[in-house]
Amino acid sequence: MSAAERWIPFRLRDLVDILATESSEPERFRELHRIVAAVVHHEYRQELERLKDAYAPFNPDADHRVIRTWSDDERTECQRVLVAALTDLVEAANYEAVGREVLGGAVEGESLLKLRLHVDLDDFDEILFFRRGLSRRTEEVSHLFGLRHKPVEFTNCARILIYLKFRDAEHFEAAGRRDLPFEPGSTIIKLFQDVPRADLEMLLPNTEVRMRTTDKLVIGVPALLSGLVVLVTKVASSLGLLVLLVLFWVGVRDDEVDIGQTQLAAIALGLGSLLAFGWRQWTKFKNRRIQFMKTLSENLYFRNLDNDVGVFHHLLDAAAEEEIKEILLALHFLTDGPETADGLDERIEAWSAEHLDCVFDFDVRDALDKLGDLGLIEVRDDEHHAVSLDEARRRLDQRWDAYFAAPALPR
Known part of the structure; x- marks a missing residue:
């Protein structure tokens, strides 16, 4: 894998198991993982609905009845929102x-x-x-x-x-x-x-799919040699009679050409051989092209993972997992003591290289922004301090409850 990639190439469950065994409070760390995962997946669910709404005017696989139409301006706006939201999701x-x-x-x-x-x-x-x-x-x-x-x-x-x-x-x-x-x-x-x-x-x-030079030679050279054989053995005599007949008709030749049933049969046989030869070569060309199309189709069939709206679900799960992995990695190392952003980045990448035999470009800024948004760290003198695992769980519990709290009724 390229060292410049931000992707963390491990299953979330496997990474949690590794971090939990290194934690001083493994059970609390696993409990924290469960609530972090619930919060992140819930927040990404809103992005899924946003993507589906933006893609609705263009979805070729929709199986529901359409009860509204979109104006050109609305379609343009949906396209803009779709591109922006999709780009954000793949980057996440x-x-x-x-x-x-x-x-x-x-x-x-x-x-x-x-x-x-x-x-x-x-x-x-x-x-x-x-x-x-x-x-x-x-x-x-x-x-x-x-x-x-x-x-x-x-x-x-x-x-x-x-x-x-x-x-x-x-x-x-x-x-x-x-x-x-x-x-x-x-x-x-x-x-x-x-x-x-x-x-x-x-x-x-x-x-x-088009023919390469090699493929043209594979078809063309045998066709040329076969064509010469056909011309010499079966078509030459017939063509000679036809040439003499044409020269007599246009007045170039004075001697009348005597063509009987034998000559007509020879001409028919020669022309038939020429047409049959041409048909065989065209069939070879078409069959080779079909073979190429089959090769391309087979490769695409086994490489295709998802299409249209299904891609949103696939990407959303991948984005949520990457975010959870980044949060847990950063929080795990900050529980050992405060760190600057650069120091935390170096520690995580060095740990991964040593313990996981893997090098990736940890997106420390993104991880710290997420921890700050969740209220799980505090910043003092450019150093990031993690709250305790118990406090982190309490704050996440409050955030989760707030998702479903009924709004206050006006008085």
Whole structure:
């Protein structure tokens, strides 16, 4: 995993078990984890409703009756809120934005699937990519037409989130493009797993599979040789008769061409052989293209995790878990004594490297902001002091009760 990533690559339950065994009050720490988790998940539930409301005008999988319509201004505002809320959520889940230059490099580079993929990025009005969990992997890739295999090392992304908004129909009509496999103006949200960074373009819905130079040679060279054999053995004599006949008709040749049933049969046989040869080559080309499409479809099938509204639920759970892990890590180390932000950051990262054999970029500022919002730390002279575990639980109990307290009635 990249050292620059903020993602904490451990299950929450496993991390809690490790921290609890190191705590001087393990049972109280586990109880604190339960109420922290309840508070964080409850607060993220409000974000889920906000996302669902913003996505409602664009949701292609809605199974409920629509009792209202949205104006163009309302749709524009919903799109703005959707992008802002989705970006906040993926950042909370410790995803990193994929720059346009990285995506462009994937489009221009060679696919690990040995496919030539073509993508027109101008089809999109807006495109956002986010990734999490970079790692270096090695796989055996066949070459020399499958006769040999060689190891190929590449950068893999554990999770990829894409948000796309296609351009309106006018854009595609102006380009003369019809029978599109997508709906112009539509919005797409998808989540994928285990995607090589060099193959990011295969996740786009307008990806087209095209022939590589190698594939053209594999089909073209045998076709050329076979075509020459067909021309020499079956078509040459027929073409000779046809050429003489045409020359007589246009007045270039004076001698009349005598064509009987035998000659007509030879011409028919030659033309039939030529048409059959052309049909066989076209079928080979189509079959190879279908094989490429099958390879692409199989890879997408096993990499797809979620779509549309389902992505919100997936991301919300990931964001809540990351926040809980950050809170508990920071609180655990602050219970040993006050620390500055930089000191706490160094302690947690050093502990992770030593005890977990893992290096990540702990987002200490975010963790301290969350602890401050929950009222679990106090700041004095640039040092952060944690309240006791009993006091932390009491304050969180009060916060939880306040969620469901009935508002005071006006007098």
